[in-house]
Amino acid sequence: MALINGIDIDNQGRCVHYHEENDVACLKRAQCGEYYACYLCHDASENHHFxxxxxxxxxxxxxxxxHK
Incomplete structure (x- = not known):
């Protein structure tokens, strides 16, 4: 199962920034190849921009x- 990074994510990939019913699409970072719940979670967690x-x-x- 693919790991989803983010802040306060639930078991379907919703985070503190995007937590409505349909907010389950996670985004892959080009440079590091990691999936994040959203770009705001990425930028708050890393030392580079999404x-x-x-x-x-x-x-x-x-x-x-x-699934991808």
Whole structure:
């Protein structure tokens, strides 16, 4: 199962910033290849700014089923 990073994330990938029912899409960071619940969680946790992965590199992960 893919690891989702973030602040106060639930078991479906929602975080403190995005926590509505449909907020389950996690984003992959281009440089480090890590999935984060949102760009705000990434920027609060890392020492570099979020830059999304290329669309050919599975940039989105579903927090519910964990498929890319």
């Amino acid at each position: 830059l999304a992965s290329d669309k050919n590199d599975s940039p989105v992960l579903c927090g519910v089923c964990r």
